[in-house]
Amino acid sequence: MSMIRVENLTFSYPSSYDYIFKDVSFQIDTDWKLGFIGRNGRGKTTFMKLLLGEYEYAGKLMSSLSFDYFPYEVPDKTQLTEQILWEICPSVQEWEFIKELSYLKVKADVLWRSFDTLSNGEQTKVLLAALFLKPEKFLLIDEPTNHLDITARKQIAEYLKRKKGFILISHDRYLLDECVDHILSLNKSGIEVQSGNFSSWMENFERQQLSEMGENKRLKKEIARMKESSKQSQVWSNKVEATKQGAADKGYIGHKAAKMMKRSKNIESRREKAIEEKSKLLQNLETAESLKISPVSYHKKTLVSFRDVSVFYEGQSVCENITFEVNGGERIIINGKNGSGKSSLLKILMGNEITHTGIISVGSSLKISYVPQDTSFLKGDLKEFAKTYNLDESLFKALLRKMDFERIQFEKDIRDFSAGQKKKVLIAKSLCEPAHLYVWDEPLNYIDVYSRMQIEQLILQFCPTMLIVEHDLMFEKKDCYKDCNDLKDDV
Numbered sequence: 001m002s003m004i005r006v007e008n009l010t011f012s013y014p015s016s017y018d019y020i021f022k023d024v025s026f027q028i029d030t031d032w033k034l035g036f037i038g039r040n041g042r043g044k045t046t047f048m049k050l051l052l053g054e055y056e057y058a059g060k061l062m063s064s065l066s067f068d069y070f071p072y073e074v075p076d077k078t079q080l081t082e083q084i085l086w087e088i089c090p091s092v093q094e095w096e097f098i099k100e101l102s103y104l105k106v107k108a109d110v111l112w113r114s115f116d117t118l119s120n121g122e123q124t125k126v127l128l129a130a131l132f133l134k135p136e137k138f139l140l141i142d143e144p145t146n147h148l149d150i151t152a153r154k155q156i157a158e159y160l161k162r163k164k165g166f167i168l169i170s171h172d173r174y175l176l177d178e179c180v181d182h183i184l185s186l187n188k189s190g191i192e193v194q195s196g197n198f199s200s201w202m203e204n205f206e207r208q209q210l211s212e213m214g215e216n217k218r219l220k221k222e223i224a225r226m227k228e229s230s231k232q233s234q235v236w237s238n239k240v241e242a243t244k245q246g247a248a249d250k251g252y253i254g255h256k257a258a259k260m261m262k263r264s265k266n267i268e269s270r271r272e273k274a275i276e277e278k279s280k281l282l283q284n285l286e287t288a289e290s291l292k293i294s295p296v297s298y299h300k301k302t303l304v305s306f307r308d309v310s311v312f313y314e315g316q317s318v319c320e321n322i323t324f325e326v327n328g329g330e331r332i333i334i335n336g337k338n339g340s341g342k343s344s345l346l347k348i349l350m351g352n353e354i355t356h357t358g359i360i361s362v363g364s365s366l367k368i369s370y371v372p373q374d375t376s377f378l379k380g381d382l383k384e385f386a387k388t389y390n391l392d393e394s395l396f397k398a399l400l401r402k403m404d405f406e407r408i409q410f411e412k413d414i415r416d417f418s419a420g421q422k423k424k425v426l427i428a429k430s431l432c433e434p435a436h437l438y439v440w441d442e443p444l445n446y447i448d449v450y451s452r453m454q455i456e457q458l459i460l461q462f463c464p465t466m467l468i469v470e471h472d473l474m475f476e477k478k479d480c481y482k483d484c485n486d487l488k489d490d491v
Contacts, residue, residue: 038186040420121152295464309358369435375422420446
Protein backbone atom coordinates (compact mmCIF):
# COMPACT_ATOMS: atom_id res chain seq x y z
CA MET A 1 0.00 0.00 0.00
CA SER A 2 1.21 3.47 -0.81
CA MET A 3 -0.32 6.93 -0.66
CA ILE A 4 -0.74 9.97 -2.86
CA ARG A 5 -0.39 12.96 -0.54
CA VAL A 6 -1.50 16.46 -1.44
CA GLU A 7 -0.42 19.34 0.80
CA ASN A 8 -1.39 22.98 0.36
CA LEU A 9 -1.87 22.58 -3.39
CA THR A 10 -2.43 25.90 -5.16
CA PHE A 11 -2.79 26.23 -8.92
CA SER A 12 -4.22 28.57 -11.55
CA TYR A 13 -3.69 28.74 -15.29
CA PRO A 14 -1.44 31.63 -16.39
CA SER A 15 -4.24 33.12 -18.51
CA SER A 16 -6.92 32.68 -15.85
CA TYR A 17 -8.35 35.13 -13.33
CA ASP A 18 -9.25 32.53 -10.74
CA TYR A 19 -7.68 29.64 -8.81
CA ILE A 20 -8.47 26.05 -9.75
CA PHE A 21 -7.04 24.88 -6.41
CA LYS A 22 -6.13 27.02 -3.42
CA ASP A 23 -4.35 25.60 -0.38
CA VAL A 24 -5.91 22.11 -0.84
CA SER A 25 -4.76 19.12 1.24
CA PHE A 26 -5.90 15.45 1.22
CA GLN A 27 -4.50 11.95 0.72
CA ILE A 28 -5.44 8.91 -1.37
CA ASP A 29 -4.70 5.23 -0.74
CA THR A 30 -3.46 3.78 -4.05
CA ASP A 31 -5.33 0.51 -3.39
CA TRP A 32 -8.61 2.39 -3.66
CA LYS A 33 -10.88 2.31 -6.66
CA LEU A 34 -11.46 6.03 -6.44
CA GLY A 35 -14.28 7.84 -8.24
CA PHE A 36 -13.46 11.52 -8.78
CA ILE A 37 -16.52 13.75 -9.17
CA GLY A 38 -17.41 17.43 -9.20
CA ARG A 39 -18.97 20.19 -11.24
CA ASN A 40 -17.62 20.92 -14.73
CA GLY A 41 -14.61 23.23 -14.65
CA ARG A 42 -13.71 22.50 -11.00
CA GLY A 43 -10.34 20.96 -11.90
CA LYS A 44 -10.73 17.17 -12.09
CA THR A 45 -8.74 16.69 -15.29
CA THR A 46 -6.37 19.46 -14.21
CA PHE A 47 -5.53 17.50 -11.05
CA MET A 48 -4.63 14.48 -13.14
CA LYS A 49 -2.42 16.64 -15.34
CA LEU A 50 -0.71 17.96 -12.19
CA LEU A 51 0.02 14.38 -11.08
CA LEU A 52 1.49 13.75 -14.53
CA GLY A 53 3.81 16.74 -14.05
CA GLU A 54 2.42 18.77 -16.94
CA TYR A 55 1.93 22.04 -15.00
CA GLU A 56 3.82 24.00 -12.36
CA TYR A 57 2.09 24.49 -9.03
CA ALA A 58 2.59 25.63 -5.46
CA GLY A 59 2.44 23.14 -2.58
CA LYS A 60 3.32 19.45 -2.59
CA LEU A 61 2.20 16.35 -4.53
CA MET A 62 3.93 13.33 -3.03
CA SER A 63 3.87 9.74 -4.28
CA SER A 64 6.33 6.94 -4.93
CA LEU A 65 4.33 5.94 -8.02
CA SER A 66 4.53 6.99 -11.62
CA PHE A 67 1.32 7.57 -13.56
CA ASP A 68 -0.35 6.73 -16.86
CA TYR A 69 -3.35 8.55 -18.31
CA PHE A 70 -6.41 7.42 -20.23
CA PRO A 71 -7.43 8.50 -22.88
CA TYR A 72 -4.08 7.47 -24.39
CA GLU A 73 -3.09 9.39 -27.52
CA VAL A 74 -2.25 6.98 -30.36
CA PRO A 75 0.21 8.74 -32.73
CA ASP A 76 -0.48 6.55 -35.77
CA LYS A 77 -3.89 4.88 -35.85
CA THR A 78 -3.15 3.12 -39.15
CA GLN A 79 -0.81 0.68 -37.35
CA LEU A 80 -1.90 -2.82 -36.37
CA THR A 81 -3.51 -2.83 -32.93
CA GLU A 82 -0.97 -5.37 -31.65
CA GLN A 83 1.90 -3.06 -32.62
CA ILE A 84 0.33 -0.16 -30.72
CA LEU A 85 -0.11 -2.34 -27.63
CA TRP A 86 3.54 -3.44 -27.75
CA GLU A 87 4.59 0.20 -27.93
CA ILE A 88 2.56 0.88 -24.75
CA CYS A 89 3.83 -2.18 -22.84
CA PRO A 90 6.73 -3.84 -24.74
CA SER A 91 7.37 -6.56 -22.14
CA VAL A 92 3.88 -8.07 -22.41
CA GLN A 93 3.39 -11.19 -24.51
CA GLU A 94 0.62 -11.77 -27.03
CA TRP A 95 -1.24 -14.33 -24.90
CA GLU A 96 -1.40 -11.78 -22.07
CA PHE A 97 -3.07 -9.27 -24.41
CA ILE A 98 -5.59 -11.88 -25.52
CA LYS A 99 -6.38 -12.88 -21.92
CA GLU A 100 -6.84 -9.25 -20.80
CA LEU A 101 -9.05 -8.44 -23.79
CA SER A 102 -11.25 -11.44 -23.02
CA TYR A 103 -12.25 -9.79 -19.72
CA LEU A 104 -13.60 -6.93 -21.82
CA LYS A 105 -15.44 -9.24 -24.29
CA VAL A 106 -13.10 -8.23 -27.11
CA LYS A 107 -12.17 -10.90 -29.66
CA ALA A 108 -8.48 -11.62 -30.25
CA ASP A 109 -8.71 -10.83 -33.96
CA VAL A 110 -8.68 -7.05 -33.18
CA LEU A 111 -4.92 -7.46 -32.56
CA TRP A 112 -4.30 -8.06 -36.23
CA ARG A 113 -6.56 -5.27 -37.50
CA SER A 114 -5.60 -1.67 -38.12
CA PHE A 115 -6.44 0.37 -35.01
CA ASP A 116 -8.48 2.89 -37.00
CA THR A 117 -10.89 0.12 -38.12
CA LEU A 118 -11.92 -0.55 -34.51
CA SER A 119 -15.12 0.97 -33.10
CA ASN A 120 -14.97 3.61 -30.33
CA GLY A 121 -15.81 0.93 -27.80
CA GLU A 122 -13.13 -1.47 -29.07
CA GLN A 123 -10.49 1.29 -29.06
CA THR A 124 -11.36 2.26 -25.48
CA LYS A 125 -11.25 -1.35 -24.29
CA VAL A 126 -7.97 -2.16 -26.07
CA LEU A 127 -6.18 0.88 -24.61
CA LEU A 128 -7.53 0.29 -21.09
CA ALA A 129 -6.35 -3.33 -21.25
CA ALA A 130 -2.85 -2.28 -22.37
CA LEU A 131 -2.52 0.40 -19.68
CA PHE A 132 -3.62 -1.99 -16.92
CA LEU A 133 -0.96 -4.46 -18.09
CA LYS A 134 1.72 -2.03 -16.88
CA PRO A 135 2.09 -2.97 -13.19
CA GLU A 136 4.65 -0.25 -12.51
CA LYS A 137 2.14 2.47 -13.40
CA PHE A 138 -0.85 3.85 -11.51
CA LEU A 139 -3.70 4.56 -13.93
CA LEU A 140 -5.61 7.85 -14.10
CA ILE A 141 -8.81 7.28 -16.10
CA ASP A 142 -10.71 10.26 -17.52
CA GLU A 143 -14.30 9.74 -18.75
CA PRO A 144 -13.87 6.29 -20.38
CA THR A 145 -17.56 5.79 -21.26
CA ASN A 146 -18.19 8.98 -23.25
CA HIS A 147 -19.56 8.16 -26.72
CA LEU A 148 -19.91 4.45 -25.84
CA ASP A 149 -23.10 2.43 -26.15
CA ILE A 150 -24.85 0.79 -23.22
CA THR A 151 -23.35 -2.67 -23.75
CA ALA A 152 -19.80 -1.29 -23.87
CA ARG A 153 -20.43 0.77 -20.71
CA LYS A 154 -21.55 -2.32 -18.82
CA GLN A 155 -18.50 -4.28 -20.00
CA ILE A 156 -16.10 -1.54 -18.87
CA ALA A 157 -17.86 -1.39 -15.50
CA GLU A 158 -17.42 -5.15 -15.06
CA TYR A 159 -13.76 -4.89 -16.08
CA LEU A 160 -12.94 -2.06 -13.68
CA LYS A 161 -14.70 -3.97 -10.90
CA ARG A 162 -11.95 -6.63 -11.25
CA LYS A 163 -9.16 -4.08 -10.80
CA LYS A 164 -7.79 -2.28 -7.78
CA GLY A 165 -5.84 0.94 -7.56
CA PHE A 166 -7.01 3.65 -9.97
CA ILE A 167 -8.54 7.13 -10.07
CA LEU A 168 -11.62 7.42 -12.29
CA ILE A 169 -13.11 10.74 -13.39
CA SER A 170 -16.67 10.07 -14.45
CA HIS A 171 -20.16 11.54 -14.44
CA ASP A 172 -21.64 8.16 -15.33
CA ARG A 173 -23.64 7.25 -12.23
CA TYR A 174 -24.05 3.61 -13.24
CA LEU A 175 -20.29 3.20 -13.73
CA LEU A 176 -19.49 4.89 -10.40
CA ASP A 177 -21.96 2.65 -8.59
CA GLU A 178 -20.61 -0.52 -10.14
CA CYS A 179 -16.84 -0.23 -9.83
CA VAL A 180 -15.60 2.29 -7.21
CA ASP A 181 -15.19 1.90 -3.44
CA HIS A 182 -14.31 5.52 -2.57
CA ILE A 183 -15.52 8.90 -3.82
CA LEU A 184 -13.42 12.07 -3.97
CA SER A 185 -15.68 15.07 -4.53
CA LEU A 186 -14.60 18.56 -5.51
CA ASN A 187 -17.00 20.76 -3.57
CA LYS A 188 -17.38 24.52 -3.65
CA SER A 189 -15.16 25.11 -0.67
CA GLY A 190 -12.79 22.16 -0.74
CA ILE A 191 -12.25 18.46 -1.34
CA GLU A 192 -13.99 15.62 0.49
CA VAL A 193 -13.12 11.89 0.49
CA GLN A 194 -15.67 9.22 1.49
CA SER A 195 -15.77 5.43 1.35
CA GLY A 196 -18.49 3.76 -0.73
CA ASN A 197 -19.88 4.10 -4.26
CA PHE A 198 -21.72 7.01 -5.86
CA SER A 199 -25.18 6.19 -4.48
CA SER A 200 -23.93 5.99 -0.89
CA TRP A 201 -22.00 9.24 -1.40
CA MET A 202 -25.09 10.91 -2.90
CA GLU A 203 -27.24 9.82 0.02
CA ASN A 204 -24.76 11.31 2.48
CA PHE A 205 -24.36 14.41 0.35
CA GLU A 206 -28.10 15.11 0.16
CA ARG A 207 -28.39 14.66 3.93
CA GLN A 208 -25.46 17.02 4.40
CA GLN A 209 -26.97 19.56 2.02
CA LEU A 210 -30.26 19.61 3.97
CA SER A 211 -28.31 20.24 7.15
CA GLU A 212 -26.22 22.86 5.35
CA MET A 213 -29.35 24.67 4.15
CA GLY A 214 -30.64 24.94 7.70
CA GLU A 215 -27.25 26.03 9.00
CA ASN A 216 -26.87 28.57 6.19
CA LYS A 217 -30.25 30.08 7.04
CA ARG A 218 -29.19 30.44 10.67
CA LEU A 219 -25.77 31.87 9.75
CA LYS A 220 -27.25 34.43 7.38
CA LYS A 221 -29.48 35.71 10.21
CA GLU A 222 -26.49 35.82 12.55
CA ILE A 223 -24.34 37.67 10.01
CA ALA A 224 -27.13 40.22 9.46
CA ARG A 225 -27.46 40.70 13.23
CA MET A 226 -23.68 41.16 13.63
CA LYS A 227 -23.56 43.68 10.81
CA GLU A 228 -26.40 45.65 12.37
CA SER A 229 -24.66 45.55 15.76
CA SER A 230 -21.41 46.73 14.17
CA LYS A 231 -23.25 49.63 12.57
CA GLN A 232 -24.81 50.62 15.90
CA SER A 233 -21.41 50.50 17.65
CA GLN A 234 -20.00 52.86 15.07
CA VAL A 235 -22.89 55.28 15.58
CA TRP A 236 -22.38 55.14 19.37
CA SER A 237 -18.68 55.88 19.02
CA ASN A 238 -19.38 58.82 16.71
CA LYS A 239 -21.85 60.26 19.23
CA VAL A 240 -19.24 60.14 22.00
CA GLU A 241 -16.74 61.85 19.75
CA ALA A 242 -19.27 64.60 19.08
CA THR A 243 -19.58 65.44 22.81
CA LYS A 244 -16.12 66.97 22.62
CA GLN A 245 -17.70 69.98 20.94
CA GLY A 246 -18.30 72.66 23.59
CA ALA A 247 -17.15 70.52 26.53
CA ALA A 248 -15.36 72.29 29.44
CA ASP A 249 -12.73 69.58 29.89
CA LYS A 250 -11.89 68.68 26.34
CA GLY A 251 -8.83 66.70 27.42
CA TYR A 252 -10.92 64.36 29.58
CA ILE A 253 -13.64 64.04 26.99
CA GLY A 254 -11.06 63.51 24.23
CA HIS A 255 -9.35 60.79 26.24
CA LYS A 256 -12.67 59.14 26.98
CA ALA A 257 -13.74 59.35 23.33
CA ALA A 258 -10.42 57.95 22.11
CA LYS A 259 -10.72 55.07 24.57
CA MET A 260 -14.26 54.32 23.48
CA MET A 261 -13.34 54.67 19.83
CA LYS A 262 -10.50 52.16 20.31
CA ARG A 263 -12.88 49.77 22.05
CA SER A 264 -15.42 50.24 19.29
CA LYS A 265 -12.84 49.51 16.61
CA ASN A 266 -11.64 46.38 18.45
CA ILE A 267 -15.20 45.14 18.72
CA GLU A 268 -15.81 45.96 15.05
CA SER A 269 -12.61 44.16 14.03
CA ARG A 270 -13.65 41.03 15.96
CA ARG A 271 -17.10 41.18 14.40
CA GLU A 272 -15.73 41.54 10.89
CA LYS A 273 -13.47 38.56 11.47
CA ALA A 274 -16.40 36.55 12.81
CA ILE A 275 -18.53 37.60 9.82
CA GLU A 276 -15.75 36.55 7.45
CA GLU A 277 -15.38 33.16 9.17
CA LYS A 278 -19.11 32.51 9.15
CA SER A 279 -19.40 33.62 5.51
CA LYS A 280 -16.90 30.92 4.58
CA LEU A 281 -19.27 28.33 6.01
CA LEU A 282 -21.91 29.38 3.50
CA GLN A 283 -19.80 28.49 0.51
CA ASN A 284 -20.17 24.70 0.39
CA LEU A 285 -23.86 24.52 -0.45
CA GLU A 286 -24.33 23.09 -3.96
CA THR A 287 -27.29 24.78 -5.60
CA ALA A 288 -29.06 23.17 -8.52
CA GLU A 289 -31.85 25.56 -9.46
CA SER A 290 -34.62 24.37 -11.72
CA LEU A 291 -34.08 24.90 -15.45
CA LYS A 292 -36.80 26.10 -17.81
CA ILE A 293 -37.66 25.34 -21.42
CA SER A 294 -40.22 26.82 -23.80
CA PRO A 295 -41.78 24.01 -25.87
CA VAL A 296 -44.35 25.03 -28.47
CA SER A 297 -47.43 22.95 -29.30
CA TYR A 298 -47.68 21.70 -32.89
CA HIS A 299 -50.91 21.76 -34.82
CA LYS A 300 -50.66 18.10 -35.91
CA LYS A 301 -50.18 14.89 -33.95
CA THR A 302 -47.15 13.68 -35.92
CA LEU A 303 -44.14 15.99 -36.15
CA VAL A 304 -41.61 13.74 -37.89
CA SER A 305 -41.78 10.30 -39.49
CA PHE A 306 -39.06 7.95 -40.73
CA ARG A 307 -40.12 5.37 -43.35
CA ASP A 308 -37.77 2.55 -44.38
CA VAL A 309 -34.70 4.72 -43.87
CA SER A 310 -31.29 3.13 -44.51
CA VAL A 311 -27.99 4.94 -43.95
CA PHE A 312 -24.78 4.28 -45.89
CA TYR A 313 -21.09 5.09 -45.35
CA GLU A 314 -18.59 4.35 -48.09
CA GLY A 315 -21.14 2.17 -49.83
CA GLN A 316 -21.86 0.06 -46.74
CA SER A 317 -25.17 0.23 -44.89
CA VAL A 318 -24.91 1.00 -41.16
CA CYS A 319 -28.65 0.68 -40.50
CA GLU A 320 -31.52 -0.52 -42.66
CA ASN A 321 -35.27 0.01 -43.01
CA ILE A 322 -35.75 2.20 -39.94
CA THR A 323 -39.39 3.14 -39.45
CA PHE A 324 -40.85 5.20 -36.61
CA GLU A 325 -42.58 8.52 -35.95
CA VAL A 326 -42.36 11.25 -33.36
CA ASN A 327 -45.71 12.45 -32.03
CA GLY A 328 -46.42 15.49 -29.90
CA GLY A 329 -45.53 15.03 -26.24
CA GLU A 330 -43.32 11.98 -26.83
CA ARG A 331 -39.73 11.74 -25.66
CA ILE A 332 -37.97 9.09 -27.71
CA ILE A 333 -34.51 7.67 -27.09
CA ILE A 334 -32.79 6.00 -30.03
CA ASN A 335 -30.74 3.05 -28.82
CA GLY A 336 -28.11 0.95 -30.55
CA LYS A 337 -24.45 0.03 -30.82
CA ASN A 338 -21.70 2.52 -31.62
CA GLY A 339 -21.46 3.11 -35.35
CA SER A 340 -24.96 1.88 -36.05
CA GLY A 341 -26.25 5.17 -37.47
CA LYS A 342 -28.08 6.80 -34.55
CA SER A 343 -26.42 10.21 -34.88
CA SER A 344 -26.67 9.97 -38.66
CA LEU A 345 -30.46 9.74 -38.44
CA LEU A 346 -30.52 12.97 -36.44
CA LYS A 347 -28.11 14.69 -38.84
CA ILE A 348 -30.22 13.71 -41.85
CA LEU A 349 -33.26 15.11 -40.06
CA MET A 350 -31.32 18.37 -39.60
CA GLY A 351 -30.54 18.54 -43.33
CA ASN A 352 -26.99 17.14 -43.41
CA GLU A 353 -26.00 15.46 -46.67
CA ILE A 354 -25.54 11.83 -45.67
CA THR A 355 -26.18 9.02 -48.14
CA HIS A 356 -29.44 7.33 -47.32
CA THR A 357 -32.58 5.82 -48.78
CA GLY A 358 -36.17 5.94 -47.57
CA ILE A 359 -38.34 8.90 -46.61
CA ILE A 360 -38.05 11.34 -43.69
CA SER A 361 -41.16 13.53 -43.47
CA VAL A 362 -41.01 16.75 -41.46
CA GLY A 363 -44.13 18.74 -40.58
CA SER A 364 -44.55 22.10 -42.27
CA SER A 365 -43.11 25.10 -40.40
CA LEU A 366 -41.77 22.73 -37.73
CA LYS A 367 -39.35 24.44 -35.34
CA ILE A 368 -36.49 22.15 -34.26
CA SER A 369 -33.84 22.91 -31.64
CA TYR A 370 -30.70 20.81 -32.11
CA VAL A 371 -27.85 19.90 -29.74
CA PRO A 372 -25.04 18.20 -31.71
CA GLN A 373 -22.32 15.96 -30.28
CA ASP A 374 -19.54 18.10 -31.71
CA THR A 375 -18.44 21.21 -29.80
CA SER A 376 -15.28 21.99 -31.81
CA PHE A 377 -16.95 24.87 -33.70
CA LEU A 378 -17.54 26.90 -30.52
CA LYS A 379 -15.50 30.11 -30.20
CA GLY A 380 -15.69 33.70 -29.00
CA ASP A 381 -17.29 34.86 -25.77
CA LEU A 382 -20.82 34.13 -24.66
CA LYS A 383 -22.10 37.58 -25.67
CA GLU A 384 -20.93 36.98 -29.26
CA PHE A 385 -22.41 33.47 -29.22
CA ALA A 386 -25.81 34.74 -28.06
CA LYS A 387 -25.79 37.42 -30.77
CA THR A 388 -24.82 34.90 -33.49
CA TYR A 389 -27.77 32.64 -32.67
CA ASN A 390 -30.28 35.43 -31.82
CA LEU A 391 -30.60 34.33 -28.21
CA ASP A 392 -31.90 36.42 -25.34
CA GLU A 393 -28.49 37.08 -23.75
CA SER A 394 -29.89 37.59 -20.24
CA LEU A 395 -31.89 34.36 -20.36
CA PHE A 396 -28.98 32.46 -21.91
CA LYS A 397 -26.54 33.55 -19.20
CA ALA A 398 -29.12 32.99 -16.46
CA LEU A 399 -29.48 29.36 -17.58
CA LEU A 400 -25.70 28.93 -17.56
CA ARG A 401 -25.55 30.41 -14.05
CA LYS A 402 -28.08 27.79 -12.96
CA MET A 403 -25.72 25.14 -14.40
CA ASP A 404 -22.88 26.43 -12.18
CA PHE A 405 -21.18 28.91 -14.48
CA GLU A 406 -19.31 31.58 -12.57
CA ARG A 407 -19.73 35.14 -13.85
CA ILE A 408 -16.02 35.25 -14.62
CA GLN A 409 -16.62 32.58 -17.30
CA PHE A 410 -18.71 35.06 -19.28
CA GLU A 411 -15.56 37.00 -20.22
CA LYS A 412 -13.56 33.98 -21.40
CA ASP A 413 -13.30 32.50 -24.89
CA ILE A 414 -15.52 29.43 -25.21
CA ARG A 415 -12.55 27.57 -26.70
CA ASP A 416 -10.96 27.70 -23.23
CA PHE A 417 -13.97 26.09 -21.54
CA SER A 418 -13.87 22.50 -20.30
CA ALA A 419 -15.60 19.85 -22.44
CA GLY A 420 -18.56 19.78 -20.04
CA GLN A 421 -18.89 23.57 -20.03
CA LYS A 422 -18.95 23.61 -23.85
CA LYS A 423 -21.76 21.06 -23.83
CA LYS A 424 -23.68 23.21 -21.34
CA VAL A 425 -23.40 26.17 -23.73
CA LEU A 426 -25.18 24.11 -26.42
CA ILE A 427 -27.84 22.87 -23.99
CA ALA A 428 -28.49 26.41 -22.69
CA LYS A 429 -28.83 27.59 -26.30
CA SER A 430 -31.44 24.90 -26.93
CA LEU A 431 -33.35 25.79 -23.77
CA CYS A 432 -33.55 29.41 -25.00
CA GLU A 433 -35.14 28.36 -28.28
CA PRO A 434 -38.93 27.93 -28.42
CA ALA A 435 -39.41 24.77 -30.47
CA HIS A 436 -41.90 22.08 -31.39
CA LEU A 437 -39.21 19.39 -31.27
CA TYR A 438 -35.90 19.15 -29.38
CA VAL A 439 -33.30 16.93 -31.05
CA TRP A 440 -30.38 16.18 -28.73
CA ASP A 441 -27.39 14.01 -29.70
CA GLU A 442 -25.67 12.59 -26.59
CA PRO A 443 -26.34 15.75 -24.57
CA LEU A 444 -24.89 14.33 -21.32
CA ASN A 445 -21.35 13.61 -22.55
CA TYR A 446 -18.94 15.36 -20.12
CA ILE A 447 -21.86 16.91 -18.19
CA ASP A 448 -21.54 16.75 -14.38
CA VAL A 449 -23.91 14.73 -12.19
CA TYR A 450 -25.74 17.74 -10.74
CA SER A 451 -26.56 19.11 -14.19
CA ARG A 452 -27.67 15.68 -15.40
CA MET A 453 -30.21 15.60 -12.60
CA GLN A 454 -31.28 19.17 -13.43
CA ILE A 455 -31.93 18.12 -17.04
CA GLU A 456 -33.89 15.05 -15.92
CA GLN A 457 -36.04 17.24 -13.66
CA LEU A 458 -36.57 19.70 -16.51
CA ILE A 459 -37.85 16.99 -18.84
CA LEU A 460 -40.14 15.53 -16.19
CA GLN A 461 -41.59 18.96 -15.41
CA PHE A 462 -42.11 20.41 -18.90
CA CYS A 463 -42.52 17.22 -20.99
CA PRO A 464 -41.20 18.68 -24.28
CA THR A 465 -41.34 16.60 -27.46
CA MET A 466 -37.84 15.16 -27.85
CA LEU A 467 -35.76 12.85 -30.01
CA ILE A 468 -32.61 11.87 -28.14
CA VAL A 469 -29.52 9.73 -28.59
CA GLU A 470 -28.14 9.00 -25.12
CA HIS A 471 -26.39 6.04 -23.43
CA ASP A 472 -26.58 7.11 -19.77
CA LEU A 473 -28.31 4.16 -18.06
CA MET A 474 -29.61 6.24 -15.14
CA PHE A 475 -31.02 8.77 -17.60
CA GLU A 476 -32.82 6.02 -19.51
CA LYS A 477 -34.39 4.60 -16.37
CA LYS A 478 -36.43 7.76 -15.79
CA ASP A 479 -40.16 7.48 -16.44
CA CYS A 480 -40.25 10.40 -18.86
CA TYR A 481 -39.07 8.56 -21.99
CA LYS A 482 -40.54 6.32 -24.59
CA ASP A 483 -37.82 3.85 -25.53
CA CYS A 484 -37.64 2.94 -29.22
CA ASN A 485 -37.35 -0.81 -28.65
CA ASP A 486 -37.83 -1.53 -32.34
CA LEU A 487 -34.66 0.43 -33.07
CA LYS A 488 -32.40 -1.22 -30.51
CA ASP A 489 -31.15 -3.96 -32.76
CA ASP A 490 -31.10 -1.94 -35.92
CA VAL A 491 -29.95 1.58 -35.14
